[in-house]
Amino acid sequence: MRVWVARPEPGAARTGERLAALGHLPLVAPVLVVRPTGAALPPGPFDGLILTSANALDALLATTEAATLRGIPVFAVGPRTAALAEARLGAVTAGTGDAAALAAIVQGSVAPGASLLHVAGAERKVEPAARLTAAGYRIATHVAYAAEAVAHLPDPVFAAFAAVPGGLDAALHYSRRSARVAHRLSEAAGHGGAFRALRHYCLSDDVAAALDQAGVAAHFVAGRPREDDLLAGLS
Known part of the structure; x- marks a missing residue:
């Protein structure tokens, strides 16, 4: 799968490496800067x-x-x-x-x-x-x-959303704030529908609740708030 990693660095790059090792195609594009x-x-x-x-x-x-x-x-x-x-x-x-x-x-x-x-x-x-x-x-x-939230949807994500057929399959969400910001930036860029169509993998119920409040369904919620559990749910 082509997976958007929206979490901030330095964790984003590490997650991207783990996704690649699992055979997925990571798109590392944080929406928050620490x-x-x-x-x-x-x-x-x-x-x-x-x-x-x-x-x-x-x-x-x-x-x-x-x-x-x-x-x-x-x-x-x-x-x-x-x-x-x-x-x-x-x-x-x-x-x-x-x-x-x-x-x-x-x-x-x-x-x-x-x-x-x-x-x-x-x-x-x-x-x-x-x-x-x-x-x-x-x-x-x-x-x-x-x-701090970035000002605009990252260019690689914008391009992936605009691709035909869609260039993204899923998104990983590690915090409620990054999930909210990813949704808000996608909506502002005119790609709210593409964002909602993704499979959304959430680290915890708290993270999933942020998406639910925005009317976006979570595809998977980790049983424990650990990256191993989150990545184990990718399908």
Whole structure:
């Protein structure tokens, strides 16, 4: 299949390579650009570090302040983020990819009242911070990056939509925001119908809900929010 990868870099290129290895034809054309904010870390010390995305980790590790966090308990939302963090920050406890479940893992490891640093993006879900705050933890949020939407539908996607017969079969969606932006840009470019006709593969129910709200049906939703599970559903 010819598959549009709309997620931002650096993950988009990696996903494209995996698709090619599976025999698909990837069209890597992100609709979001990740930019570090350059903001200073909140004052510590901290009893634990929470990472809810690999992009947040990348932005954190690019700073000189990251070294000050080495050695404190680190909790990562999923195995990939955990693996990337371990080499630079020490031992990491990995979640299953679900932010709410990550809150439970933190509660089982750190006593209430602890001060925790949540490194995240400008647009983020309320979890795990909401549950941890309600349970008595002190959460300091560091906005490490912002994901900015591109101005127009990427040219390769526009050309693929305009091809006769259609030059795209499917799209992979890794976040609700990228799914919404991909839909909005397709509509603005006059290719809303072509977008809706794609097979849409979603990393989670939350991502699929963003498409559903726009009247676009998801073809497949991964049982767990992991790329392995998402790619396993391609058909």
